[in-house]
Amino acid sequence: MAKPVGSKRPSQRPGRGPAAGKGKARPAAKPASRPASGREPGQELGGPARTGARGPAPQRPRLQDRWAQEPEAAAAPAAPRSAGAGRPGPAGAKAPSASPRARNTGPWAPAARPRTGPRPAKAVPAKAPAKASASGLASRAKPQAGDRLQKIMAAAGVASRRACEAIILEGRVQVNGVTVTELGTRADPKRDEITLDFQPIAKEAPVYILMNKPKGYMTTVKDDEGRPTVMALLHGVDARVYPVGRLDFNSEGMLLLTNDGELAQRLMAPAFHVAKVYMVKVHRMPKPETLDEFRGGFRLDGRMLKPCGIELAEKGENPWLMVTLIEGKNQQIRRMFAAVGHPVAKLKRIQFGPLSDPALKPGEWRFCSPQELAALKAL
Numbered sequence: 001m002a003k004p005v006g007s008k009r010p011s012q013r014p015g016r017g018p019a020a021g022k023g024k025a026r027p028a029a030k031p032a033s034r035p036a037s038g039r040e041p042g043q044e045l046g047g048p049a050r051t052g053a054r055g056p057a058p059q060r061p062r063l064q065d066r067w068a069q070e071p072e073a074a075a076a077p078a079a080p081r082s083a084g085a086g087r088p089g090p091a092g093a094k095a096p097s098a099s100p101r102a103r104n105t106g107p108w109a110p111a112a113r114p115r116t117g118p119r120p121a122k123a124v125p126a127k128a129p130a131k132a133s134a135s136g137l138a139s140r141a142k143p144q145a146g147d148r149l150q151k152i153m154a155a156a157g158v159a160s161r162r163a164c165e166a167i168i169l170e171g172r173v174q175v176n177g178v179t180v181t182e183l184g185t186r187a188d189p190k191r192d193e194i195t196l197d198f199q200p201i202a203k204e205a206p207v208y209i210l211m212n213k214p215k216g217y218m219t220t221v222k223d224d225e226g227r228p229t230v231m232a233l234l235h236g237v238d239a240r241v242y243p244v245g246r247l248d249f250n251s252e253g254m255l256l257l258t259n260d261g262e263l264a265q266r267l268m269a270p271a272f273h274v275a276k277v278y279m280v281k282v283h284r285m286p287k288p289e290t291l292d293e294f295r296g297g298f299r300l301d302g303r304m305l306k307p308c309g310i311e312l313a314e315k316g317e318n319p320w321l322m323v324t325l326i327e328g329k330n331q332q333i334r335r336m337f338a339a340v341g342h343p344v345a346k347l348k349r350i351q352f353g354p355l356s357d358p359a360l361k362p363g364e365w366r367f368c369s370p371q372e373l374a375a376l377k378a379l
Contacts (some may be wrong), residue, residue: 146187155203157204160268173195205239207258208376210355211233212365215249217232218249219245221243230255243256243257275351276325279350281319282337283318353375
């Protein structure tokens, strides 16, 4: 049909109908398709849509509204968010991985470490068994029952325990025919055969002797230089006794000899503080301050000595002093007075613990009485 001349095309905009009285109205144009952005024409993001003659265009609900319409998703606990993750999605969506390492996918992705359970233990290479040394075998071969060898020897009257230790180190002691040179060796005198220089030792009856040692004798069992010892003064004594403590070569006085190693060890131990009293003749009278220094504790060769008792026994140009010691350092009295300018001229021990006998002359000896023995063992 030919288009009439001068006719006008009706407007397609919404809200306006065809012109009144001007021909037949054409059908309304189809609404335009929704753009790719997903919103109505004229609708701003998150804002209201324009209204036209046909009413408001359908509006896409926002994300918050969709969650509100799904109560099951709203009631479900939110998935844990990892660092850098966005806001949670709707129900059924896969939660993002908490570990960034899990995001790596593909054939080159590293194997995921198990999140539960203990870590697998690392394989530790087994150590080779240690080889048994000769010293270890020797230590296991030592007899563990019985008493120490030096204690048995001292109880048998061989010598003091300290002297027996020196004898063992010299290789003079045998146990069951084998020479012993170690101090930790133990033995049983009832089961093992113990010999000294291949001569059997036997426990003797205890013997206690009090001697007034004269000058010119060594307080030992024997002397390497050939000087006389106190053992030469004993006659008619078969027991193997030895002196307890020491007295200098030029000193005299009370000396105990015994074969009781236990008692000798206790009397010589510093912890028991066995008192020993001496008569000392010195050159010139020391000053009272010097004697007070001895009484309070004197420092000798850089070592502090224990306090000692000092009393004036006899006046004179070279007086006699009575000195009481509770420790027995080597030549302690002579060294003390020599350090302050008063050398010792004579020294005599008049008492050893509870033992004392003024009637006993130098070089004489006697057996201790039961009362003296009881007093010794009570220390």
